[in-house]
Amino acid sequence: MMILRYLTYLPANLALVLLAYLLSPLLAAISLLTGPKLPGVLQWFSTLDADLDGGVRQGVKGYRSGLSGWRLWWQRTCWICRNPAHGWQSRLLGMPAFGTIIARQWISEDPKQQVYIMQTAAGVRFFCFKRDQPIGGSFYLKLWFGWVNKAYDGRNHHYAFQIGLKRS
Structure with missing residues (x-):
């Protein structure tokens, strides 16, 4: 779902x-x-x-x-x-932050990756996947999918579809 x-x-x-x-x-x-x-x-x-x-x-x-x-x-x-x-x-596309809990969490450092399964107060589950994929030298591919695990605006976890080149 x-x-x-x-x-x-x-x-x-x-x-x-x-x-x-x-x-x-x-x-x-x-x-x-x-x-x-x-x-x-x-x-x-x-x-x-x-x-x-x-x-x-x-x-x-x-x-x-x-x-x-x-x-x-x-x-x-x-x-x-x-x-x-x-x-x-x-x-519009976010999940409410109030009462949301992290149901499961996996974090690794090599490669740097985070996976969260979260649940709203109403019981709706949603996910967050973040990965920094090394691609050579000091460059990596930043991948974010799902809904961001932090509610930056304090109200909602915003929808994320982000693929970008980053330098460390």
């Missing part, structure tokens, strides 16, 4: 992520007028736990404070693309 729910949500997730990528320049432009937090439902195209300057506060490499104009627009566009549709993944 967990896998079936995940696969059912996959097309909506892919559509929302694509829409976030396409709208990111416009959303970043709107933020120059409204501030670093997008208004209303537009916030769902980015992270709910941070505004569009979140990379600065979190110390993400390449994100700088004190920018304005085109540079600020570009940095916010990049932040939306780095975290596309997280709000939608949390509020």
Whole structure:
């Protein structure tokens, strides 16, 4: 049932992520007028736990404070693309955090991998799979599937379908 729910949500997730990528320049432009937090439902195209300057506060490499104009627009566009549709993944496709327990957990260091089976207060089970697959040198493939094991916004475990290249 967990896998079936995940696969059912996959097309909506892919559509929302694509829409976030396409709208990111416009959303970043709107933020120059409204501030670093997008208004209303537009916030769902980015992270709910941070505004569009979140990379600065979190110390993400390449994100700088004190920018304005085109540079600020570009940095916010990049932040939306780095975290596309997280709000939608949390509020629309997410699993409720209140009363959720971790039913099972497996963690290994070589390769770095985490698997969680979680259960909502209503008894609905869901999963989280994270793996850092070494691909050579200091590079690895970051794989996240299921629902993130932490509720970053404090309300929901957001839907995750993430494949990315990372450097350690």
